[in-house]
Every structure is written in structure tokens, then in C-alpha cells.
Amino acid sequence: GQQVMQIPQYQHVQEGEDFTTYCNSSTTLSNIQWYKQRPGGHPVFLIQLVKSGEVKKQKRLTFQFGEAKKNSSLHITATQTTDVGTYFCAGGPYNQGGKLIFGQGTELSVKP
Amino acid sequence: EPEVTQTPSHQVTQMGQEVILRCVPISNHLYFYWYRQILGQKVEFLVSFYNNEISEKSEIFDDQFSVERPDGSNFTLKIRSTKLEDSAMYFCASSYLTGSYEQYFGPGTRLTVT
Numbered sequence: 001g002q003q004v005m006q007i008p009q010y011q012h013v014q015e016g017e018d019f020t021t022y023c024n025s026s027t028t029l030s031n032i033q034w035y036k037q038r039p040g041g042h043p044v045f046l047i048q049l050v051k052s053g054e055v056k057k058q059k060r061l062t063f064q065f066g067e068a069k070k071n072s073s074l075h076i077t078a079t080q081t082t083d084v085g086t087y088f089c090a091g092g093p094y095n096q097g098g099k100l101i102f103g104q105g106t107e108l109s110v111k112p
Numbered sequence: 113e114p115e116v117t118q119t120p121s122h123q124v125t126q127m128g129q130e131v132i133l134r135c136v137p138i139s140n141h142l143y144f145y146w147y148r149q150i151l152g153q154k155v156e157f158l159v160s161f162y163n164n165e166i167s168e169k170s171e172i173f174d175d176q177f178s179v180e181r182p183d184g185s186n187f188t189l190k191i192r193s194t195k196l197e198d199s200a201m202y203f204c205a206s207s208y209l210t211g212s213y214e215q216y217f218g219p220g221t222r223l224t225v226t
Contacts, residue, residue: 001171033214035155042203043155045214088155097160097168098143098207100215104154 002027004091006103014111019076021106023089031092032065032072033100038085046074046087079110114138116218118204124224125194133189133221135204144187145205145215146179148172155203161187194225 003026013019023032031050035043047056049065049072056063062075072089086107090100117136125131137144146158159169161179178190187206191198201222205215 035217042217042220045216048214090155097162098145098213098215099157099160099168099170100145100147100155101157102147102155 002091002093002101004089004101004103006089006106008106009104010107010109012109012111013079015081016078019079019083019108021074021087021089021108023072023074023091023103025070025091025101027093028069029091030069030094032069033090033092034063034072034074035088035090035102036085037088037105041085043088076108079108081110081112084108084110114216116204116206116216118202118218118221120221121219122222122224124226127196127225128193131191131194131223133191133202133204133223135187135189135218136185137187137204137206138208138216139185141206141208141216143167143207143209143213144179144181145207146189147203147205147217148200149203149220150200158189191223194223196225199223199225 006023033048034046037043047063053067054065060077064073086105088105089103119134144161147155149155157170158173160167176192180188201220203220204218207213207215
């Protein structure tokens, strides 16, 4: 079946270092979304990418969608302790009723 | 800001019992979803619902599961005969449109089957 793989599973960084998580889908996606989940919390929408090769920025966060619409990345510049949490990519297949296929998530910890 | 609400926050039930998890989606949203997350694992899609019918479901969503929108505001997930492996956090989500639109997640119901 359709799968979305995400690496790494864990990332421990020193505050101020950069962080990147990568996502790869087994099938072409109509869109990819990124969510952040704090410990004990629920997924919170960060951004959505729709177009091939699209790049979007939100302050220190940069999101990319690959040309083939099968891979994506999230890069955080100069991490802060408030960035702590698990970052999930979620792929939206074509014509599947809004279904999102989540990656396994990357748990980010930031040491002050 | 409008939000999705879910009740109860925690449900403990015995194996074989029926449970109903309740959600109130955002009022002008048209698409509704259930996901589950086993502790420490990824979020898994269960079902999507639009116009009073299921539009997509996963292999997890077998005959033991059903969804309903009994009135204009509630969206429910019923598990007919719970199993130990149904223990998970269940998230409801809603979106205004489907496809390339963000989904707003509720806080979740933690279901514990003993």
C-alpha cells in the first residue's frame, strides 16, 4: 500500500543548530502537509505544499516539495527550545477523500 | 479561533464492550476524519466522511468500526466490540474542503481497553 517514510526518527540538537527532516512517499501526491505535535498534544497544522518544486518559508522554517511530488523536507534554522516536538509530514494521495498518510515523525529535542 | 472538540478525553473500557467517541467539528467544515495514534507511533488514517457518507476508509476501519453524524454538529466513532489492540489516542479532524486543505485536529480521546 501507499507509504510515507520519514527520517530521521530522532534528532537531538544544541540550541542554535539547524535541523532537517525528510519525507519520501511511495506514490505521487496531490499535496503534502506538515504538522507539529508537542508531547501529549495533538497534531497542529504548519503548512501545505501543492505544487511541484514548491518552496515555502515561515520565519525560521523552510519547506520544500520535490519536483516529482514524492518527497519533501522541513528545515529549521537556528533551533530554539520552543521548537521541541515531533514533526510529521502527511501526504495527500489523489482522489482519496482527503485521506492523509502520515510519516513516522521526527522527534526533535533541543538542548539549551 | 474555532476548534475541534472531543469527548471524553479518556475512556477506559473492558475488552468486548462498545465505545462511542464523540467529536464536534468546526461549524462550517464539510469534511470529517478519524485518525488514531498508538502510543509512540505515527498517526494512522481511519476514515473520512462527507455529505453523510464515508468517502474513504483504511484497512484498519473494519466492520467493528462505524461513524455517524447524528445531528448537525456531532460526529461519532463507534467501536462495537473493543479489543486490546484498539487502545490508542483517537483524533477527530475536520476541514472546510477536501484535498489540499489543512485539517484541524481535536485534542484526542485516549482509549484504554483492559
